[in-house]
Amino acid sequence: MRRAAPTIALIGLLALPGPVAAQAEPGIRAENPHGYGWWLGDVLVQRIRVGLPEGVAIDPASLPKPRAVDYWLDLREVTSREIPDGIELTLRWQNFYSALEPQAREVPSAPIRLTDGTEAHLPGFRFVTSPIRPLAAPSTPDQLLPDPVYHLIDPNPNRIGLAASGLAALVSFLALAWHQAWGPFRRRADRPFTRAARLIARLPGADATGRRRQLHRAFDAAFGRVLIGADLPQFLRARPEFQPVAERLGAFFAQSDAAFFGRAQDLSDGDVAPLARDLARIERGRR
Amino acid sequence: MTNDPIRSADWLGRLQEAEAQLNGVILGQARAIRLLLLSVLTRGHVLLAGDVGTGKTTLLRAVARAIGGPYARIEGTVDLLPTDLIYDAHIDDSGRPRIEPGAVLSHGEDLSIFFFNEINRARPQVHALLLRLMAERSLTAFRREYRFPHLQVFADRNQIERDETFELPAAARDRFMLEIPIPLPERREDRIALAFDTRFHDTDSLIAAVAEGLLPYRGLDGLARAIQQDVHASPALQRYVYDLCAALRDPAGAGIGIEGVDAERLVRGGVSPRGMQALVRVARASAWAEGRDAVLPQDVRTVFQPVMAHRTFLGPAYEPRRDALVPALIRAAFDKIPVPSE
Missing domain, CATH: 1.10.8.80 (Magnesium chelatase subunit I, C-Terminal domain)
Structure with a gap:
């Protein structure tokens, strides 16, 4: 028997009511606005009676706020009034839907919370809204807003820019062509002997050393560097086309050495002009 | 052409003979030999530049033999003093210190070639003395002035090491008439011959192949003057x-x-x-x-x-x-x- 007392106490404990997890949905009755005949700007009044148990109230923070609910719908005002077994909420909606034809719109439901933790929903409703005036009314030009002031676009800067760009492109292309030696910029084979022969023919008859010097400069240009008598074999190896006149070249350099560096300063012209002509002819591939 | 009993044409023949003999003894250095002979003809001092073992000393000894006359040589070292060129201090047989003429003076004023080996190992004081010797061909020692009318100085530079060397100052380099590079012989046959031909193993007998005094050193001054004039x-x-x-x-x-x-x-x-x-x-x-x-x-x-x-x-x-x-x-x-x- 002594053991029965705790068991009874345990059963008694289990029998106690636990904390209320969720109560039944409170009774909500909505008095919605009638479903048709609404125009742009109309205020729709919805009355909702929420039946509440004793000691339970609606959490005021959970009530929908007056606001622009949608682009076409404002909630202007929410008021509440106590009634014998609950609370009556009055929601004033305003319709801004500019209908082109009669159309049904849906006002959404909204959740609320009670102080005992229960959640409930304030019901939404449908209504049909209609256009205010006939759509077939003719439009007149004076109904239109005037055109905005327009600015003329000045095309000159663009034209100048276009011309400058075109010019820059042309110059770049010419530079590229020059750099790559395209077309007219392709270097023609230098013909120093031809040039020298022409110059030598023009020099006055007395200027024998001048003619010699011209031919020396032509040899320098043809060799790519200064050519002295001792380099003649090297020159002939590099430009074998001049081999047939090797003897005359040797004689020319020997005469030059004598003329410019020798003691006697022999300034006779010798073979210079014919030699220059023959060298020019070889250079042009005519011999 | 010269006042010397040897005529100009003879001199030219002798030069060509000397060049041929030197080229027979020293392989693959024809250009260096020509330049050395030109320095002899202009009485200019020469700086030789080349790697170790390219035959600089042999070449110089051969040229010295062709010129004839006394030949002195000294090795440049970091502790060489200017006086070491002039005086030779030693203990004689009887145990007393003695000062005798050093490398430059030992052959008297007739010295014809002085070879300074590894000149950049010697200190600048030594260079200074050498510069005077080169520029003026004279030297003061034993309280009198020595003149070396036939002297020609050859020097070579160590080009490998940098440690403990004293680069020749610009003024000193300017006094050398020529700097002659002594490269390795270019031709393969020459290099092989230098290594295998026993003729080249004994320097003394090799140099003996050059006729002594082919270009008599006493006549070179006159020849040099004549060349410059003519x-x-x-x-x-x-x-x-x-x-x-x-x-x-x-x-x-x-x-x-x-x-x-x-x-x-x-x-x-x-x-x-x-x-x-x-x-x-x-x-x-x-x-x-x-x-x-x-x-x-x-x-x-x-x-x-x-x-x-x-x-x-x-x-x-x-x-x-x-x-x-x-x-x-x-x-x-x-x-x-x-x-x-x-």
Whole structure:
């Protein structure tokens, strides 16, 4: 028997009511606005009676706020009034839907919370809204807003820019062509002997050393560097086309050495002009 | 041509004979031999530049034998004193200290060749004494002045080590008429012969193949004077030499460009009047050795680098690369300077 007392106490404990997890949905009755005949700007009044148990109230923070609910719908005002077994909420909606034809719109439901933790929903409703005036009314030009002031676009800067760009492109292309030696910029084979022969023919008859010097400069240009008598074999190896006149070249350099560096300063012209002509002819591939 | 009993034509024949004999003894160094003989003909002092074991000493001994006359030699060391060149201090048989003539004086005033080995190992004091000896061919010792009318100084530089060496100052380098490079022989046959032919193993017997006194040293001064007087240098050639030297001194002004080098800053100095004089003298000797009586541009070209390279001082940024840059500069000058010019 002594053991029965705790068991009874345990059963008694289990029998106690636990904390209320969720109560039944409170009774909500909505008095919605009638479903048709609404125009742009109309205020729709919805009355909702929420039946509440004793000691339970609606959490005021959970009530929908007056606001622009949608682009076409404002909630202007929410008021509440106590009634014998609950609370009556009055929601004033305003319709801004500019209908082109009669159309049904849906006002959404909204959740609320009670102080005992229960959640409930304030019901939404449908209504049909209609256009205010006939759509077939003719439009007149004076109904239109005037055109905005327009600015003329000045095309000159663009034209100048276009011309400058075109010019820059042309110059770049010419530079590229020059750099790559395209077309007219392709270097023609230098013909120093031809040039020298022409110059030598023009020099006055007395200027024998001048003619010699011209031919020396032509040899320098043809060799790519200064050519002295001792380099003649090297020159002939590099430009074998001049081999047939090797003897005359040797004689020319020997005469030059004598003329410019020798003691006697022999300034006779010798073979210079014919030699220059023959060298020019070889250079042009005519011999 | 000279006052010497030996006539000019004989001298030329002897020179060619000496050159042929030297080329028979020293393989693959024809250019160095020619330049050495030109220095003999101009009585100029010579700096030899070459790797170890390329036959510099053998070459010098052979040339000394061809010239004849006393030959003295000293090794440059870091503790060598100027007095070591002049005096030889030692303990004699009876145990007393004795001072006797050193390397330079031991052969008297007749000394014909003095060879200073590894000159850059000696200190600058020694260089100073040597400079006087080279410039004035005289020396004060034992309270009197010694004169060496026939003296020619050859020196070689150690090019491998940098430690404990004293680079020759610019003034000292300028006093050397020529710097002659002694490269390895180019031809394979020459190198093989030098290694395998037993003739080249014994230097003494090898050098003995050169006839002694082929170019008698007592006559060389007169010959050198005669060559300078008799070999013609025309105005066109003078202009050429001037243009070349000007180009070497101011490459940018002469329009010379070397790849990767700022020509404005390349050359810091060099090409002294003494350098130009040396160039003309050696060029004249070169023309004479070729049997001509007038200097030609090729004479200038042959001797330009040995005469001018060691006198050209580059900007600090380029000095470390002088082995490549100076020859490139000289080549560019010869490629650019026209001859005969306007």
